[in-house]
Amino acid sequence: MMHYQIRVSGFGGQGIILAGYIIGKGASIYDRSNVSFTQSYGPEARGGACSSQVIISSEEIDYPHVTDPDAVIIMSQAAYARYGKNLKPGTFLLTDSDLVKVDPEDLVNIKHFSIQATKFSEDLGKKIVANIVMLGFFTGITEMVSREGMLKAIESTVPSKMFDINKTAFEKGLQEAEKAKVAV
Amino acid sequence: MHGEFFMNGDIACAEGGISGGCRLFAGYPITPATEIAERMSQRLPKIGGVFIQMEDEIASMNCILGASWGGVKSMTATSGPGFSLMMENLGLGVITETPCVLVDVQRGSPSTGLPTLVGQADMMQARWGSHGDYEIIAISPWSPQEAYDFTIKAFNLSEKYRTPVLVMTDEAVGHMTEKVTILPEDKIVLEPRRKPPLPPDKFKLYSYDEKNIPWAPNAGDGYRIHVTGLTHDERGYPVVNAETQNKLVRRLVNKIRLNEKEIADYKGFYMDDDPEIVIVSYGITARPSLSVVRRLRKKGMKIGLLKLNVVWPFPEDVIRKIASIATSMFTVENNLGQVSIEVERVNFGRCPCFQIGHAGGEIHSPEEIIKEIEVSLKNGHR
Structure with missing residues (x-):
C-alpha cells in the first residue's frame, strides 16, 4: 500500500499553494492515485507562514489532513520553525539552502537535501519559478510522483507562454536532485 | 466540459x-x-x-x-x-x-x-x-x-x-x-419540470398529485399564474382562514414527510455485521469518522458508520432500525449538538446516544473522536 503525506511551506507569495496543487494534480490526474490537497486559506496565504498539504494514496482517503508527513518542503525560516522540527525518522526534508538555516539536531535520522532553488530561478530570470525548481528537486529526490505526471500537471496549470521557463526550472531541479543523490 | x-x-x-x-x-x-x-x-x-x-x-x-x-x-x-x-x-x-x-x-x-x-x-x-x-x-x-x-x-x-x-x-x-x-x-439524468396535465382553462395552479406535489407551469406558458406568500387556495389566490391554512400547510409538510423514505439517501460503512457501536455523521465530519471506524475495526471493535447524504428530512427508519440493534450510538458533527438531537429523539431510549461535537475552526481529528468514544463507553451518560 502506498500512502504519502507531503507538506509544502514557506511565505505567502512563493507559490507554496500552487506547488502543492501541482504535486496533487500530477499524482491524481496523471499518476491516477487518490489525492487530497488542502491549503492555508486567509491572510496567511497572502503573506506570513503559508502551507499546503497533499496526501497521495493507493487507498481511498478518509481523514484529509497531513498529521505525520513523509516529505516536507520548506522555503522560509519561519516555516522551518513551525514545520521542520520533530519529524518522524526517514522523512524527506527539502529546503532552500539560501532561505533556511537548519539545525543539525533536527536532522537525526532525517533525509535532508537542500537546493538553491530561489537562486537558480533568479539565474533563469524569473524568481517566481523557484517553487517549480523545488518541485523538480522534490520529484527527483522522493520519486513520490512521476516526472511525466508532474510535467503534465505543470503544463496544464501554468499559462502556456510560461510553460517553457517552468519546464526548464523543473528540469534544473531534477538535475540537482541527481547530483544530490550521488553525493549522499 | x-x-x-x-x-x-x-x-x-x-x-x-x-x-x-x-x-x-x-x-x-x-x-x-x-x-x-x-x-x-x-x-x-x-x-x-x-x-x-x-x-x-x-x-x-x-x-x-x-x-x-x-x-x-x-x-x-x-x-x-x-x-x-x-x-x-x-x-x-x-x-x-x-x-x-x-x-x-x-x-x-x-x-x-x-x-x-x-x-x-x-x-x-x-x-x-x-x-x-x-x-x-x-x-x-x-x-x-x-x-x-x-x-x-x-x-x-x-x-x-x-x-x-x-x-x-x-x-x-x-x-x-x-x-x-x-x-x-x-x-446526466435531469428531472424535468412537472408540466401540468391539463390545458390552462381546466388547470388550477396548486392542484397536486397523489404524493401531494403540485405541477409546475412556468409564467408565460399560458397558465394563470398567481404567486403569493399569503396562505392560498389551489388557484393560488390568498384565502386567509384556518381551513385553507390547515389544508395548505399540512400538504407542504406531508409532501416531504410522507415521501421521506423515497428522499432518504445514506451510506453505511462496515454496517453489514450489525455493529455494536454506530457512528452517525455527515459532510466533512464523516471522513475523520470513517478513519476512526477503520482504525477501531483493526483493533477488533465491532463499529460502523452511517453517513447521511440527505440530512433533512431525517431518515427516521434507518436510525430506528440501528438503534434497536446497536448497543451505543455516537453522532459526530462540527457543532455542539444539532443532528444529534434528532438521533436521540428517534432512538427514543433504545440504546445510549452520545454526541461528539466540535465548536468549529477545524475538523475533528480521528484521535479526539476515539478518545471521546472510549470515555463515553467507560462512563456512560453524564
Missing part, C-alpha cells in the same frame, strides 16, 4: 449546478462561498446563462425564486451570515413551492465567526431557519466529487418535490481539492 479535473469543492459545486441545469445564479460574495459565484460568473455567460451579483443575500434569494417561475433553473450560494439573510425568502420559496437550490458553505459561527474556517452549525437553521411550519430537503457532501454530484441531485430533488433544496456543504469541503469526474451532458 467533462472529464477528470483536480478541483476544489466550491468549484465542483458550481459545476454540479451547471450540470444540474442551472442557468441563473444570483448571489453576493462571502467567504468561503465566493469561489462558487466566481466560477458561475465565468461559466454561465458562455453557455447562455445569467450571472447576477445582487445587492445582498435577501435580494439574491428573491431573484432565484423569480427566475425559477420564469422557467429557468436557478441557484445561489452563501455562508452563515448570508444564510441568515436568506431565511425569510426561503420561506417564500417553500410556500410558493418554487424549485431552486441554495448552497450554504458553512463556516465557524455564530455571527461573522470564523470566515475562513470550517463549521457545521447551520444544520438546525437549515431545518427551522425560516418562520413557520415546513419541511425542507437538505443534503451534505463530504468531498469535491460529492459537491458536484449532490448539487445535480439537489436540482433534481427540487424539481421532483417542487421545493427549495439546501446543499449544506462547509469550508473544508469547499476548499479541499480532489479529483472530480464531470459527466458529459448526455450522461
Whole structure:
C-alpha cells in the first residue's frame, strides 16, 4: 500500500499553494492515485507562514489532513520553525539552502537535501519559478510522483507562454536532485 | 466540459449546478462561498446563462425564486451570515413551492465567526431557519466529487418535490481539492419540470398529485399564474382562514414527510455485521469518522458508520432500525449538538446516544473522536 503525506511551506507569495496543487494534480490526474490537497486559506496565504498539504494514496482517503508527513518542503525560516522540527525518522526534508538555516539536531535520522532553488530561478530570470525548481528537486529526490505526471500537471496549470521557463526550472531541479543523490 | 479535473469543492459545486441545469445564479460574495459565484460568473455567460451579483443575500434569494417561475433553473450560494439573510425568502420559496437550490458553505459561527474556517452549525437553521411550519430537503457532501454530484441531485430533488433544496456543504469541503469526474451532458439524468396535465382553462395552479406535489407551469406558458406568500387556495389566490391554512400547510409538510423514505439517501460503512457501536455523521465530519471506524475495526471493535447524504428530512427508519440493534450510538458533527438531537429523539431510549461535537475552526481529528468514544463507553451518560 502506498500512502504519502507531503507538506509544502514557506511565505505567502512563493507559490507554496500552487506547488502543492501541482504535486496533487500530477499524482491524481496523471499518476491516477487518490489525492487530497488542502491549503492555508486567509491572510496567511497572502503573506506570513503559508502551507499546503497533499496526501497521495493507493487507498481511498478518509481523514484529509497531513498529521505525520513523509516529505516536507520548506522555503522560509519561519516555516522551518513551525514545520521542520520533530519529524518522524526517514522523512524527506527539502529546503532552500539560501532561505533556511537548519539545525543539525533536527536532522537525526532525517533525509535532508537542500537546493538553491530561489537562486537558480533568479539565474533563469524569473524568481517566481523557484517553487517549480523545488518541485523538480522534490520529484527527483522522493520519486513520490512521476516526472511525466508532474510535467503534465505543470503544463496544464501554468499559462502556456510560461510553460517553457517552468519546464526548464523543473528540469534544473531534477538535475540537482541527481547530483544530490550521488553525493549522499 | 467533462472529464477528470483536480478541483476544489466550491468549484465542483458550481459545476454540479451547471450540470444540474442551472442557468441563473444570483448571489453576493462571502467567504468561503465566493469561489462558487466566481466560477458561475465565468461559466454561465458562455453557455447562455445569467450571472447576477445582487445587492445582498435577501435580494439574491428573491431573484432565484423569480427566475425559477420564469422557467429557468436557478441557484445561489452563501455562508452563515448570508444564510441568515436568506431565511425569510426561503420561506417564500417553500410556500410558493418554487424549485431552486441554495448552497450554504458553512463556516465557524455564530455571527461573522470564523470566515475562513470550517463549521457545521447551520444544520438546525437549515431545518427551522425560516418562520413557520415546513419541511425542507437538505443534503451534505463530504468531498469535491460529492459537491458536484449532490448539487445535480439537489436540482433534481427540487424539481421532483417542487421545493427549495439546501446543499449544506462547509469550508473544508469547499476548499479541499480532489479529483472530480464531470459527466458529459448526455450522461446526466435531469428531472424535468412537472408540466401540468391539463390545458390552462381546466388547470388550477396548486392542484397536486397523489404524493401531494403540485405541477409546475412556468409564467408565460399560458397558465394563470398567481404567486403569493399569503396562505392560498389551489388557484393560488390568498384565502386567509384556518381551513385553507390547515389544508395548505399540512400538504407542504406531508409532501416531504410522507415521501421521506423515497428522499432518504445514506451510506453505511462496515454496517453489514450489525455493529455494536454506530457512528452517525455527515459532510466533512464523516471522513475523520470513517478513519476512526477503520482504525477501531483493526483493533477488533465491532463499529460502523452511517453517513447521511440527505440530512433533512431525517431518515427516521434507518436510525430506528440501528438503534434497536446497536448497543451505543455516537453522532459526530462540527457543532455542539444539532443532528444529534434528532438521533436521540428517534432512538427514543433504545440504546445510549452520545454526541461528539466540535465548536468549529477545524475538523475533528480521528484521535479526539476515539478518545471521546472510549470515555463515553467507560462512563456512560453524564
